[in-house]
Each structure stands twice: as C-alpha cells, then as structure tokens.
Amino acid sequence: MKKWLRSLSGRQIKLGISTVISVIIFLALTGVIALLAGRQTEQQVARRWDSEGGVAQVSCFFSPNAKITQDSIESFEHSLDNALKEASIEQDSPNPGARLWADAYSADGTITLSTDRGSIEADALGIGGDFFLFHQPLLLNGSYFSGNDLMQDYVILDRDASWQLFGSTDVVGMTVNIAGRPHMVIGVVERPSGKLYEAAGLDGTRVFVSYETLSAYGKSGGINHFEIVMPNPVKQYAENYVREQLGTPEKEVEVLENSSRYRIGKRLLLLFDFGTRSMNGKAIIYPYWENVARGYEDILALLTLFQMLFLIYPSGVVLVWIVIRWKNKTWTARTVLAALQDKWQRAGDRRREQRKSGKGKEEKSWLDDDSEEKQKRRQQKQEERRRRKLDREFQADRKKSGKR
C-alpha cells in the first residue's frame, strides 16, 4: 500500500483526494435531502396511514371555476367505495372502525371573529372531512376537529389570533362570535414561521373553521383543495382514479401524488422541467402547504443537481483511471495466471520450510532479527525522504533560474 502510495505523483494524489471529498459531499447531500424530505410530514400521510405501503396520498387543487361542492365530494366518496369493492380491496383489520381511505377538503377565505375584547379579520381555512389527519400544526392547547364531528361550530386559532381575541393561549372551550353566531374554541396551534412559510401564505393570523361556517359567515370562493389517502394496488392507480372520477375539466384542476414527489426520479424530472415549471396556465391558487412543498421541491432539486455533480466527478475520475490502467496494462490473462501459480507455489515452499526448521529457529530470538530489519527499513525511508527533499529543492532552484 505504502509502495503504491509512494509511486503516485502529486497530481494523482490531488485527484484522489478530490475524488474522496466529492464522494463524501455526495453522501452528505444524500443525507440532507433525505432529512429535508422526511421533515415534510404533510407529504408523508401515506406512510403514516399504512406503514406497510400499498397506499398513496393524492392532492387536488381546483380553480374557482371547478365548482366543487360537498355533494360532488360525497358522490366521489360513494363511487370510491364501489370501485374498491369491485377491485376486491377490502378492509381486513380486526378493528371495527378501520377504514380503507380517508379524505379531506378545504376552502381558503377570510373570516371575522370577535370577542368582548376585540375583533379580528383572519385568513381562514374552512375544512371538511379528516383535514387534520393530513395537516397537523403543532397544538399548544386542545385538540383538532373533524368535518365528521357532530357539531361544526368549532374554531382552531393560531397563537396570534388567540392572543388578540383573548390575551391568552389557554382558551380552549371559550366562545368567539362569527357573524354574531357563537363558536367554540377547540384548539390553539402554533403557526409555522420562517421565510419559506411566510412566502407560502402563512404571513397573517390564521384560523381553522368548518367549511359550513366559512361558507355561511365568511368570504370564500368555494372548495379549492381535496386530499385523499387510499389504496394504491398498482403504480399511479390512486392518482389516475382521482383524476378520472372527480369529473373536473383538466384546465380547472391539478392532481398530484404526494407520496412520491421527493423521490429521486421526480427530482430529476423536476430538473428537466427547469424553466417551464414556473409557468401556470390554470387559475389555481395553491394553499400554504402546497407552496411549502413546492418550495422544498425546488430546494431538493437544486441539492440533487449538486448531488449528481459530486457523483459524476468521482465516477469520471475512476473511469479515466480504469481506462488508463487498461491501456497501459503490462499483463495478459496468461501472465496473471502464471503469477498466481508462482505465488501459490512460493507460499507452499514457505510453509514447508517453516515446518522443517522447527523450534531451533524460534530460540534464535526473532525479536532481535526483527528489530534489525526494522532499523534497516527506517534508515532506508529516511534516506528516501532526504533524497526527495533534495530533488524538490533542486527542482525549485531550476525553476527560479529558468525564470531569470
């Protein structure tokens, strides 16, 4: 090994070191990408829903012209049950309440909330179905609610809204008025902060209410997001099913599968879409979670680009080294075979000699012989170093004289 290292030129050593560093950076980038993708919990619902796989999370974003209603979603849910039955996909869990799928819909809007203390106009999400199965902002107090709950007069406030309306975050069970109608505060959540989140739409006070409340007492353009986690027996089954069965014109909806959006294939495709990705011919406004997800897609695509570069460089170096070694090879298959046989024979001779020499040789104190050998080697190394140093000095003097 040392002999091999000694035989390398300075350029070769530099190339080798840079190749190793590239590999290390590639591995680090791979780790960072995995970490960032793993942090997007809103895109990991399929894994949470069924850790064994076989399910997919699909999201749909509608333009206001899509005219999606609660009735159309109910109709879709009914057809999904029938389709799964036809495909012989049945629930086999012993738990009586187990479901094959869960879905949620929501609408963006604004709403005015008031208490004795004051009144605020906040960005609101009117939710239906199991919205908080898909999106779980950090709860400071209370709990989430579902569109399937008996009552739909619940409100979840963010910390800012809670502070402005009550002066506290411990306000679960208290009442806020929306258009004169009392609503119960069921939870207080922490709004994610940071440049990316603020740019994504979380730049103001936000509250969560039922879709019924938002449509009746707030300002909203109707349902514009739908999400579902459902069985995906074959690749893209769930995405295609949702796309076909929602019955919305292609121009008015965007359907995507969240489960696979951060995989390497999708990230590479994103790189190939560079320049056209920003173009949008649909009147669709993404919700904050999709904006954040798209932001991370861009970040991960950039990291993937670097990841690829740091993979290509060492791969290229190794390839060139192999080619050079191949071109300058001084061996053939026959010589390699002969060398191996020779080595095998010498090893056999050594073993035989050792057996013949027996104990007498051992009594000769091999330690002394060994130390003598080591001293010789050390002297040789020192000699070599001195020679190399002189060579370098000589080379440097020549360069200097040449310049003059």
Next chain:
Amino acid sequence: MDENRSKRKEWVKNAAIVFLIILLLLTFFSNTIQNYSLPEVATQYVESGSITAKIRGMGVVESGDPYNVKIKEVREVASVEVKVGDKVEAGQVLCTLTEADSQQLDQAKTDLEQKQQALETAQFNFEKQLLTGNYEVSIMQNAGDTGTVSGYLSQIYSAKNEMEAAQTKVDEWNTVIANIDMQLAYNPYSADVSKETKAVNEAQAELNVIENDLTGARNWLTSLDAQIEQEKAAISVSSGDASRLDNLLSQRLTANQNVIGLESRQRSAEQNLKNAQAALDAKKGTADLDNTLNQQKAFAQLSLGNAQAYFELKKTAYDDLIKNIGDTYALSELTDAIANAQKDVEEAQAKVDKLTSDAMGGEITAPISGLITSINVKSGVETPSDGIVFTMQPEGKGYTMSFSVTNQQATRVSVGDPAELVNAWRNDDIQVTLASIKPDPNNPGQNKLLTFDVTGESVIAGQSLNVTVGSKSANYDYLVPNSAIREDSNGKFILVITSKSSPIGTRYFASRVDVEVLASDDTKSAVSGAVESYMYVITTSTKPVEAGKQVRLANN
C-alpha cells in the same frame, strides 16, 4: 531514534486521553443528548366519566301567534310613538298620521266630484231641452196635463232645492257624528273598567286574608298571655315549671312578631286597595264622559237616519218628476242620462262614505295589549301597501324559536327535551323546550328544523338565544381526550406511554393500543379496547410519533 519513539508515544498517549474524555462525556450526557433528539409528548390519564353529546344552536325568538296591526289605506306617517320591545296596552297610540286624507279617499272624492258634475250637466241638458223644445199643447193635453213648461221647470227647481236641503241636513248630521267619534277617540282611556275592578277585588281579597290571619294571630297572642299569667301564678305557688314559662314566653315573642308583621302587611294591603279603588274611580269618571258622548252620538245617528229618509223622499219625488216630464215630452234619453248620472253619483258617494267611515283618523292605536315585535313604518314615509304597520306579540301568548340542524344532529334529540341556555345567568327565568322536529324547508333532504317553545317573563320577540339540547349524559369507564385519538388504515388507536428503567435513567416509549370510539363530546371520547385506567395517553407531540419509538415527556 529514541527521541522519535518517545514523541510517538506521547502522541498516542494524548490521543488516548482525548478519546477517553470524549467517551466519558458522551456516556454522561448520552441521555440528555438523546432526549433533545426525541419528540416531546404531552400526556393525560385515561379516566372514567360521562359523555354528553349536545347540539348547540342559536335562534331568534318569534311570537308564537303574532298579531298584525293593519290599516286599509295608504297614509303618510307623522311620527312613530313606540319602539320594538315596548309593552303597550289596548288603545295606546302606536303612531300618528298626517292630516291629509288617504290616497284612496282623495281619489274617491275626486271621482265623486266628477260624477256630480256629470249629473249637473245631464240635468242642465234636460232643462235646456225642455226650454228650447217646441212642445205642442196637444201633447200635454193628451197626457192629461194642464201645466206649462215654465211651470214644470219651477217644479223641477223646487224639488231639486228640497232634495239639496235634505242632503245638507244629512251632511250636517254626519259631521256631528264624526266630531263625537273624534272626541271618543281622543279620550285616552278605555271605558272598559273590568281590569280595574279585578284589581280592586284582588286587593280586597288579599286584605281579607291578611285580616283573617291577623285575627287568628291576635287570638293566639291573647291565649299565650293567658297561659303565661297562669304559669306565673303557678310558679308563685311553687307548682309551676320555669322551663315551660320560658317556652311560653318564647312562643309569645314569635306570636307578637307575627302580629306586627301581619299588621304591616295589612297597612300595605289597605294602601293597595285604596290605589286600586282610585284607579277604578278615575276610569269610571272617564266612562261617564264616554256615556255622554255615546248618548249624543246615538241621537245624532237617529237624526241622521231621519234626514236620510227625508232626503230619499225628496229624491224620489224629484226623480219621479223628471221621469214624468221626460215621458211626456219624449225626453227619455235625457232622463235616462240623468238617472245613470245619479246612479254613478250614488255609487261614488257610497265609496267616499265607506272610505270615510273606514278612515283611521289621525292615529293608529293598539287593538290589543301586548308587545311590539316589529315596526314597518317610519316618520315621513307612507304606510306600506299591504297595510301591516305593526306586529305585536299578544299578552299571554307564547314564543317560539327555531334553527336548522343536520339529520345526524337531529337524531340526538327528541321532542320534549329541555334545552339549556348558554349564559343562562342572563336569562334565568327563560325555559326552552323542544316542540317539533321537521324537515327544513330550505334543505329538506339534509337538514331538520328544530322548533322550541320559549317561555319566561324576560322573553321578548327578536331576542337571540343560544341553547344546547341533547341526550342525557352516559357514564363510561375509559375516557381519553379527543386529541389522543389517532387513525390509520388499521383503525383508530391511542398511543400510551410505557417505561423501561436503565442504569442511566428511565426511558419512555410510545405503544399503540387499538380502540373503538364509543361516543364523543367536545373534548373527550369514550373508548373500548385494551385500555386500562390511569394509563398515560399521548395527546400532543412536537414531532410525529410512531408506535415503539422512544419519546420525551413534557415537563408539565
């Protein structure tokens, strides 16, 4: 060489020391370092308790049997005298109207004037024809008439004057009656004294009861005095009981206080009786005024009847005269025109009379006692064309309230369920009961309309009430916060905390327990499954928690 060796040994020694220190630090702080990377979770106990699934809703209180105050004419309002929520008595002025007649009356009067002009024109044409026509004496003689044209004319004028004089008399009596009506209307009190009489009777009855009680109390006091005297006498001869005397004295003190209290109540009741009597007398005084006016009105109506009969007589005479002359001189066309014009005038007059008799006068008064629930007029604006100017809640009638709920919510309630008021301390006398569950007309397939009966003294129409109604609470063995319920494709589950002790401390893990949710309310869910009391159940966490993963307990 030895120097090199010693340097190498030194290096190895230093490296070993650094390595050991790092190892030691990591060992000591491993738990802390690990904890920072673990999701922090908040937990609560599984406990037993009750679940009450209640429906909340808000409705506006409405009159159960609203009374609409209507007028038949369109009039301009001068001022509105009441506000929504005001309690009014029958006859109380609700709003005043401007002096101008109603649009319909104005129109009818104009119409009448036109008809009268038409009648005069017809009469003039007839007279003109009579004067300018060439009537042969033979025609008159053939008809058996010995009069002349000028004689006929004078007869016509005479009959006409008499008829007009009779009409004037009728108008005069109409005016007299209208004035009496106005005086009666301006009398602010109703001649009905039943309410005051009832108040007097009640006050008298109360006084009688108190006087009876007082007599009994005084008798008892006298009796006690006698007993005390007897006991004192007995004690003086050493055969009495001191404790019995004390008891009697104590009873006397109570009886005396009772007498004083009753005497105070007697005075109060006497004052009430006096007040009620004064109110009755005052009302009776106004009733006398009403009686006088009514007598005058009756006389005027009688005179009007006579005047109208006299007018009819004169009119018939006039009509017969015209008809005879017309028949005689073949002027039936003109006489028919007069007859038709008269008929038109009569119809127009009848219309004016009807509108005048129906006219509201200058005020709109409350026809019944009750509460004003809505006002559809404003000062300076004409009354609405449908005639409804006020809506009232009749005194003693109930209120209702309704709101829409989903079909699922409607299954949780049944008719007769009492509803609780949110913020009941504001309206503690109000009772709300579910009266009916019907399909909501606005969304009959998906919603139901819950209608409640609302009773209580402080209820007013238009008031918004927040109520909760629902099934009675049921007890369950295992309750967990709603935030603890999670779900995946295997169904609903909770994550409970399990602990493992190790030399460097206790480690906590999340364990999955599959559950079935039996019932839920706003905050808690009742569950069944492999749950045990006082298990720690995870409610929230800083990061997603999976079953089997280690977690960190929140400090609180």
